Amino acid sequence: MLTVNNLVKSYGKLQVLKGISFKINPGKIYGFLGENGAGKSTTMNIIAGLINFDSGEVSINGEGFKKNKRELLRKIGYLPQTPVFYGYMNGYEYLSFIGSISGMPKDKIKKRINELLQLVGLEEAANRKIGGYSGGMKQRFGLAVAMFNNPEILILDEPTASLDPEGRREILELIKHLRDEGVTVFFSTHILNDIERVCDEVSILHEGKIILSQQLDQLENEYIQPIYDIEFENNCKSISEVVKKYSWVEVVKQDENNLSIYVNDMDYAKKELFNIIASFKEPVLSYSLRKSNLEDIFIRLVNKNVNI
Amino acid sequence: MSTFKAYFKKEVIEAIRSYRYIIIAVVLIFFAIADPIMLKLLPTILKSQTKMDLSSIMVINKEMALQNYIKDLFQLCNIVIVLVISGTIGKEIKEGKLIFPYSKGSSPAGIVLAKALHYILYISIITFIGFSINYLYVNILFENGGVGFTQVLVSSTCVVLFFLFNISLTMVFSCLIKKDIVAGIIVLFLSYFSMVLKSVKGIYEYLPVNLIDIANSFSSVGIVKPVITVIVSFIVFMSIIIYEMSKVEVV
Numbered sequence: 110m111l112t113v114n115n116l117v118k119s120y121g122k123l124q125v126l127k128g129i130s131f132k133i134n135p136g137k138i139y140g141f142l143g144e145n146g147a148g149k150s151t152t153m154n155i156i157a158g159l160i161n162f163d164s165g166e167v168s169i170n171g172e173g174f175k176k177n178k179r180e181l182l183r184k185i186g187y188l189p190q191t192p193v194f195y196g197y198m199n200g201y202e203y204l205s206f207i208g209s210i211s212g213m214p215k216d217k218i219k220k221r222i223n224e225l226l227q228l229v230g231l232e233e234a235a236n237r238k239i240g241g242y243s244g245g246m247k248q249r250f251g252l253a254v255a256m257f258n259n260p261e262i263l264i265l266d267e268p269t270a271s272l273d274p275e276g277r278r279e280i281l282e283l284i285k286h287l288r289d290e291g292v293t294v295f296f297s298t299h300i301l302n303d304i305e306r307v308c309d310e311v312s313i314l315h316e317g318k319i320i321l322s323q324q325l326d327q328l329e330n331e332y333i334q335p336i337y338d339i340e341f342e343n344n345c346k347s348i349s350e351v352v353k354k355y356s357w358v359e360v361v362k363q364d365e366n367n368l369s370i371y372v373n374d375m376d377y378a379k380k381e382l383f384n385i386i387a388s389f390k391e392p393v394l395s396y397s398l399r400k401s402n403l404e405d406i407f408i409r410l411v412n413k414n415v416n417i
Numbered sequence: 418m419s420t421f422k423a424y425f426k427k428e429v430i431e432a433i434r435s436y437r438y439i440i441i442a443v444v445l446i447f448f449a450i451a452d453p454i455m456l457k458l459l460p461t462i463l464k465s466q467t468k469m470d471l472s473s474i475m476v477i478n479k480e481m482a483l484q485n486y487i488k489d490l491f492q493l494c495n496i497v498i499v500l501v502i503s504g505t506i507g508k509e510i511k512e513g514k515l516i517f518p519y520s521k522g523s524s525p526a527g528i529v530l531a532k533a534l535h536y537i538l539y540i541s542i543i544t545f546i547g548f549s550i551n552y553l554y555v556n557i558l559f560e561n562g563g564v565g566f567t568q569v570l571v572s573s574t575c576v577v578l579f580f581l582f583n584i585s586l587t588m589v590f591s592c593l594i595k596k597d598i599v600a601g602i603i604v605l606f607l608s609y610f611s612m613v614l615k616s617v618k619g620i621y622e623y624l625p626v627n628l629i630d631i632a633n634s635f636s637s638v639g640i641v642k643p644v645i646t647v648i649v650s651f652i653v654f655m656s657i658i659i660y661e662m663s664k665v666e667v668v
Contacts, residue, residue, distance in 0.1 A: 150668075158519065158520060158522070159519055159520060159668045160668060161664070161666070179524075180522070183522050186520075189513070189668070191513070192516075192517070193512060193513040193514050193516060194517070195430075195431065195514060197430070197434040197435060198427075198434075202430065206423050206426070206427055207517060207518075209422060209423035209426070210420055210521045210522075210523045211521050211522075254517050255517075257521070258521060
C-alpha cells in the first residue's frame with residue numbers, strides 16, 4: 110500500500126502542495142485528477158523519488174522514503190508525461206540498459222525485454238532507434254521501461270495526454286491489463302473520460318489540496334443529481350406548473366416542448382413521475398434519465414468550490 | 418556497481434554513435450602525423466615563399482618536433498576534448514534523460530564515476546597512441562637529437578594527467594552550470610589563464626598546467642607536486658558532482 114501523509118512542497122514562496130494525504134490500495138487503479146498546475150506532476154515526481162519534499166511522509170507498505178528511498182524506488186515504476194530516452198539507442202538496447210541499472214542478471218533481462226516488447230506491441234520496432242519512434246510508440250515504450258522491474262506500484266503521469274483516440278484506447282487497455290495482473294496503478298490525467306473508463310478510486314487535486322478522494326462508484330452515487338428529460342409533442346408549460354408542486358421535485362426547467370425535472374428523491378421519482386406525466390394524456394416523444402458524469406462533478410467541485 | 422556498469426556501457430555506445438570517439442581520435446592522431454611532416458616541410462615552404470634558404474637557420478631536432486606535438490595537444494586538442502565532454506552531465510539533467518534511470522534507483526556515484534572513467538580511459542589510450550605515432554614519424558623524418566621512448570611515455574603520462582584534471586573540471590562545471598558551451602569556455606579560460614601564473618613559482622609548480630612544461634622536458638623532475646594537485650582535485654571534483662547529483666531534481 111502506498112501512503113502519502115501531509116505532503117508539503119514549495120518552490121520558493123509558492124507552495125505547490127499544501128499538505129496532501131491519500132492512500133492507494135494494492136491492485137487498484139487510482140485516478141489523480143486536477144487542472145494544469147494543480148500539483149499532480151509534483152506529487153508523482155515526489156513519489157517517483159525524482160524531487161524532494163519539504164515535509165510530510167511517503168511510505169510503501171509501512172516503510173518510509175526518508176529512511177529507505179533507493180530501496181523503495183525499486184518497487185515503483187514511473188512513466189513521466191513526456192518520456193525522454195537516449196534516442197541513439199534502439200529499443201532493445203535501452204531496455205537492456207534499464208535492466209542493468211535494476212541489477213537484473215543478463216538472462217532475466219533478455220527474457221523480460223521480450224515479454225515487455227510483446228506486451229506493448231513493439232517487437233517489430235525493437236531494433237529501431239528510439240529517436241525515430243512516433244509519439245504513441247514512445248509512450249508505449251515508456252510504459253515498458255516503467256514496468257521493467259516488475260513494480261508493485263506503477264505511476265503514470267498523464268500517459269494519454271498526447272495520444273490520438275486509438276493510442277489512448279491502447280494505453281487504457283494496457284493499464285486495465287496491468288491491474289488484472291495485480292499491479293497498483295497511480296494514474297494522473299485531465300481527461301475525465303479516461304478516469305471513468307479505468308479507475309477504481311479517484312482523488313481531485315485543486316490548488317495543491319485534495320478536495321475529494323473516493324471510490325468512483327460511490328462518487329457517482331453521492332454526487333449524481335438525477336434529471337428526467339421529457340420531450341412532449343406540444344407545449345408543456347401547464348404540466349411544468351403542476352410538477353413543480355411536488356416536494357421531491359427540486360427544479361423544473363421548461364423550454365417549449367421540453368421539460369427537465371431535477372429530483373431530490375430518486376426512489377420516489379422512479380415510481381411516481383411516469384404516472385403523473387401519463388395522467389396528463391399529452392403525447393410524449395421521449396422520456397429519459399440523465400446522469401451527471403465525472404466532468405459535471407469535477408466542474409461543480411472545482412469551479413463552484415462546493416464543500417465536501 | 419550495477420549503475421556503474423550500465424552507464425559505462427551506455428557511454429561507450431553514445432561515444433560511438435555520436436562520433437565522439439572519432440572526433441577525439443582524428444584530432445589527436447592528425448596532429449601526431451601532420452606536425453612532424455609540416456615541420457619537415459617548413460624550410461622548403463618558406464624557401465619557396467621568401468626565396469631564401471632557411472635550412473641552415475631553422476635546425477629542427479627530434480625534441481623540438483615532439484615538443485611541437487605537446488604544444489598542439491595543449492593548445493588545440495585540449496579545446497576539442499573539453500568541448501566534447503562539456504555536455505556530459507548538464508545536458509542529461511537539462512533534457513530529462515536521467516528521469517528513468519533515477520526512477521529505477523540508479524546511484525549518482527555510479528553514473529558520475531562511469532562517465533569520468535570512461536573518458537579518462539579513452540583519452541589516455543588515444544593520447545598514448547598519438548605520442549607513439551608522433552614518435553615514429555619524428556624518428557623517420559628527423560635525424561638530430563634523441564629522445565627515448567620511455568621519456569616519451571613519461572611526457573604522455575604528464576599530458577594524460579593534465580587532461581584528467583581538465584575532464585574532471587569540465588564535469589564539475591557541466592553539473593553546476595548545466596550549459597555545456599559555458600562550462601567548456603570557463604574550463605578553457607582557466608586552462609590557458611593558469612599559464613599566466615608561470616612567473617609565480619610557489620603556485621605554478623603545483624598547478625596541473627605545469628605538467629605540460631614537465632612533458633616538454635621529457636623528464637619526471639618536479640612531477641610530484643602537480644600530480645598531488647591533480648589527484649586531490651579529482652577526488653574533490655568527483656565528490657562535488659556526486660553530492661550535486663544526489664540532490665539535483667532531474668525533472
